[in-house]
Amino acid sequence: QQQVKQSPQSLIVQKGGISIINCAYENTAFDYFPWYQQFPGKGPALLIAIRPDVSEKKEGRFTISFNKSAKQFSLHIMDSQPGDSATYFCAASHSGNTPLVFGKGTRLSVIA
């Protein structure tokens, strides 16, 4: 049973455009929702994370939107750049000894 569903699987965006990746979760006990960015040949690295007490978190060009009632959260990349081309993973976990559950990933390509 997949606890975090991520879409789309791949995404091509023009330079300067907005990239949007969506995730949906099932476990209402989740209280931590990070996004990880992975470049080829590297391990994933934390990009931005949100907890359910806020509906939005912004860090530079990256924004997480969180909808608790719909059990959905999304990553928006504004003014997308070729350097943003990477694989993005959403994840979720909760306090206690339950590890992060990852979505299947989105391969983003930003073309000039």
Next chain:
Amino acid sequence: DVKVTQSSRYLVKRTGEKVFLECVQDMDHENMFWYRQDPGLGLRLIYFSYDVKMKEKGDIPEGYSVSREKKERFSLILESASTNQTSMYLCASNQGPGMNTEAFFGQGTRLTVV
């Protein structure tokens, strides 16, 4: 600079061999994890540990075992390697108690079983 170090970037092993993947973290983290990454399947949890000598099965533990004798080191063992264990293996750690803090990943070990 925080670090999770995996002992090998690339490994080629023969079917039936016993394979050891080593991971060391320098952040004094309680929690350590082993994931495998396959195209289209994302990151799948094999085993995790929230304390020395403690281990818990993840989603796909079959064919694997782990060892955590010291806080900073978490080893993944393939008891008898098979071709379907060809994959990218990622080690990670995070600060406890609990699991809802930033996880730091190693660079991965790409294992090929022939």
